[in-house]
Amino acid sequence: MKATRLTLIAHARTPAQKLGRLADDEAIEDVAAELISALQVRAGERQGVLCGPELRTRQTAALLVNDLVLEPALADCDLAAWRGLSLKDLQEQQADALQQWLNDSAAAPHGGESLDALGARVGAWLEGFRQPGHWLAVTHPFVIRAALAHVLHCSPADAQQIDVEPLAMVELSHYGKWRLRL
Numbered sequence: 001m002k003a004t005r006l007t008l009i010a011h012a013r014t015p016a017q018k019l020g021r022l023a024d025d026e027a028i029e030d031v032a033a034e035l036i037s038a039l040q041v042r043a044g045e046r047q048g049v050l051c052g053p054e055l056r057t058r059q060t061a062a063l064l065v066n067d068l069v070l071e072p073a074l075a076d077c078d079l080a081a082w083r084g085l086s087l088k089d090l091q092e093q094q095a096d097a098l099q100q101w102l103n104d105s106a107a108a109p110h111g112g113e114s115l116d117a118l119g120a121r122v123g124a125w126l127e128g129f130r131q132p133g134h135w136l137a138v139t140h141p142f143v144i145r146a147a148l149a150h151v152l153h154c155s156p157a158d159a160q161q162i163d164v165e166p167l168a169m170v171e172l173s174h175y176g177k178w179r180l181r182l
Helices: 015-019 033-044 055-062 087-093 095-103 115-128 141-152
Strands: 004-010 048-051 068-070 133-139 169-174 178-181
Touching: 004 141, 048 055, 055 068, 055 133, 087 095, 115 141, 141 169, 141 178
Parallel strands: 004 133, 048 068, 048 133
Antiparallel strands: 004 169, 169 178
16 A cells, blocks of 8 residues: 655635635735745645635646646535625624534534534545545645544544644645644
8 A cells, every 4th residue: 555645735815814704716816936936846746736626726726737636525615605704794793603603513504514514525535535646735724624633533623723824734644544744
């Protein structure tokens, strides 16, 4: 059995992140050349580049390579009715629903995907991903947290305590089981 390495990369910063809004399918901001060149080094040693289907992940991945593969399991958490809303507006207009979502990982008051459902989707994908070599996957902070929760066997709520900055990289390896690689 040959080992699998998977480097998860958070997409580049978007205007929504800068303004404290929940994600919508939007373009990334201009990215500093030195950050992209650091990522391109990783891209040069890879087996393949996967990315979520959203515009921001496709644009970030396209800065690395031309031959990316869309992977639906790497899609962002579906926040349905809350997409594009600011956290401030949610606190003012739907404080109870927001608090429920923050306190209960099975809750989905926005009508989309709960953190538990996201974790199950990402965990199932990881368990089925047995591609030898080094792979890059450009995705979202929620997805990276879900992957870490799966690998570290912690709750989705615990994983929400992890800050995932734009262009952050997390390396996982699989040889019999998934491990966090530091």
